[in-house]
Every structure is written in structure tokens, then in C-alpha cells.
């Protein structure tokens with residue numbers, strides 16, 4: 001793919017059915033559970049996301065050195081898996097991955113009896129693993145407000161430990177639906193757990209054989225909500241989504257009711273049409289951080305002002321997402337700022353803002369920057385730099401936009 005894509009301003013009705021790829025979060029959990037259960041699980045509809053392709057490849061690799069590229073779930077889930085192993089291994093990732101913290105997980109695993117050391121900066125990948133000795137404790141305390149991926153990683157290996165594990169979570173619990181997704185999938189494969197207030201207990205048990213069909217990706221669905229909201233006319237059906245989902249990002253349906261999109265669920269799909277929007281919304285992204293960029297852009301264009309909390313974890317994702325978005329939204333005359341610690345305000349594009357099209361957006365090595373900014377093509381010509389980033393979670397994104405009739409050309 002070329003270094004940039006040109007998306008021509010789209011004025012016609014958006015009318016199509018989108019075969020979304022499935023959730024990489026569910027896929028990567030299911031793959032680890034399948035491995036830990038002796039490959040007895042039968043998995044259907046695995047995601048085409050590069051993060052899932054990478055997870056699958058690394059789980060079946062005997063190589064001493066593994067590279068997760070830019071996949072956070074793969075780094076965290078494989079770290080827990082390799083820590084329990086009986087051979088020397090190493091894990092690394094992209095330069096950005098080597099700046100995403102992992103100390104909390106590595107120390108928790110070392111407390112359990114693993115032998116993990118840092119090959120570069122302390123607290124960050126790359127990591128070196130020596131064989132696991134024996135379980136030293138069945139109780140850990142870790143912060144609940146940095147990354148739920150540490151918690152999910154520990155939970156999935158917990159039933160394989162001879163003494164099981166209780167994890168005490170300190171402070172507020174961020175990304176909680178991802179922890180629940182992990183426990184629900186474990187339950188589906190026969191693992192009982194107790195999640196009471198700030199503690200999760202998993203006794204030593206065996207994963208059971210079962211089959212599972214991965215649901216479509218609600219995070220990927222969010223970009224279609226944004227497109228519908230900004231389009232002049234739209235009726236878009238997204239297949240493979242359930243109203244009662246394992247994915248916290250299904251919250252997009254409710255959030256977008258305020259930003260101009262109505263959802264009608266049928267058995268295995270949701271149809272999106274346009275409706276009125278609010279002038280102002282208060283949103284807490286603690287449970288759905290991956291929706292934030294979609295909502296920033298859509299609200300900025302639709303003239304919806306936002307007061308937001310729960311955005312702290314965005315700083316340690318594929319890029320510093322709040323900083324990157326503040327820069328890109330400024331190109332539309334919108335403003336994203338942290339007005340006091342923990343509170344962000346989005347001031348939308350002024351009604352009289354004059355756009356000099358095309359507006360060129362940067363992707364910051366972050367799939368969600370490119371995917372969240374592309375819907376601005378409903379308003380004006382847009383250029384998206386580094387468009388290949390979308391392969392991380394939604395490789396078909398540009399093809400699906402073309403299916404919608406959006407004119408996309410390589411620059």
C-alpha cells in the first residue's frame with residue numbers, strides 16, 4: 001500500500017451491509033485458552049487482525065526469540081504464557097511496544113515463581129524468560145487502573161497453577177469489561193471464578209473442550225457509527241454483532257444515540273440510521289478506552305461538545321492518543337484539552353470554520369487514528385498518511401469504505 005490514501009468528499013447515501021472482521025480481543029483470549037487446554041477447543045470466526053495472526057503464530061512457535069510487533073494483548077498474554085514455560089525464551093516488539101510498560105505484570109509473574117528479566121530498560125520489553133520453578137504464592141496485589149491486559153493475562157494462566165490464584169486489585173478498575181470478557185470466556189471453557197469487589201479468585205482447574213464462535217468486532221463497528229453520523233443519508237447494517245455482547249465497546253451504540261445514530265438490533269446484526277444529536281455530552285471512557293478516538297472525531301465534526309473522564313490509559317497505547325488527537329483535531333479547528341487532572345474537554349469545530357481541503361491526517365503508527373479520522377471524508381476531501389496501520393485490527397477497512405462507495409485513491 002502507498003504512503004497515503006486520498007479519500008474524496010462523499011455526499012451520496014451510505015447504504016450497505018458490512019461483514020466486519022471479528023474481535024481481536026476475544027480471538028486472542030480464545031487462542032491462549034485453546035493452547036492452555038491442550039488444543040481441545042474448537043474456534044470459529046477468528047479475527048483477520050494482524051494481532052490475532054501474530055498471536056496464533058507465536059503460540060505455535062518454538063523459536064527462542066518472539067516478536068509481537070505492535071500487539072499489546074500478544075505482549076501481555078504471551079508474557080504470562082512464556083513465564084510458566086520450561087525453556088529459555090525472549091519476547092520483543094516494535095520500538096513503541098518497548099515503551100509500553102510491563103513491569104506490573106512481570107513482577108507479579110516473578111512473585112508467582114517466574115524468572116523474567118529486562119533486556120533493555122527496566123520495566124519494559126524486551127524480556128528474557130528462564131524456566132518457571134515452582135509456585136511461590138497464590139495471592140497477588142496489583143493496580144487495577146493501568147492496564148487490564150495484565151489482569152487478563154494472569155487470570156488465563158491462573159487455573160493451570162497448582163494452587164490457583166487470587167488477584168487483589170488496588171484502586172479503581174479500568175477497562176473492566178475486558179476483565180469480564182476474560183472470565184466469561186474462561187467460564188465457557190469450564191473455568192469457575194469469583195469476582196467480588198476488588199478480588200478475583202480462580203482455583204486450580206482444567207480447561208474443558210468446547211467450541212466458540214468469535215463475535216464481530218465492536219471497536220471496528222464504531223467507525224461505521226461515526227460514518228453514519230457524519231453522512232448526509234445512511235442505512236448501514238453490520239453483521240455478526242450481538243446486543244448483549246462480551247465486548248465493552250458495544251457501548252458505542254448507546255454513546256452514538258447522542259451523536260446522531262440509531263441502532264436497531266436483529267438476530268445477528270445491527271442496522272444504523274441517522275437521528276438527531278445532542279449539543280453536549282458527558283462521557284466516562286474508563287470501560288471503553290478504544291472508543292475514545294472515534295467519539296472525539298465524530299463529536300468534533302457534528303458540533304457536540306464533550307466533557308470526559310477515564311482517558312488516562314490512552315497515553316500508553318499505540319501512541320499517546322490524547323496528544324495525537326489534540327494535534328489532528330486542531331486541523332479541523334476543534335480543541336481537545338485536559339482542563340484539570342483527569343478531565344478532558346472537547347470543543348467541536350466552530351460552525352463557521354473554513355476548511356482548506358484536503359485535510360491531511362497523520363496516523364502515528366496507530367490503527368485507531370487512521371480509522372477514526374477517515375470518516376471526516378463525509379465532510380471534505382481527506383488524506384490519510386500511513387494507511388496500512390489498519391491491519392492491526394481491521395485489515396479490510398479501506399476495502400469496506402470502498403464498498404460503501406467512498407472514492408479512495410493511492411497518493
Ligand SMILES: O=C(O)C1=C[C@@H](OP(=O)(O)O)[C@@H](O)[C@H](O)C1
Nearest residue numbers: 025073147148149175178290313
Ligand atoms: O484486553 C484487551 O483485549 C484489551 C484491553 C484494553 O487495554 P487496557 O486494558 O490496557 O486498557 C484495550 O485498550 C485493548 O485494545 C484490548
Ligand SMILES: C=C(OP(=O)(O)O)C(=O)O
Nearest residue numbers: 070071072073290317318
Ligand atoms: C490498545 C489497543 O491494542 P493493544 O493494547 O492490544 O495493542 C487497541 O487495539 O486499540
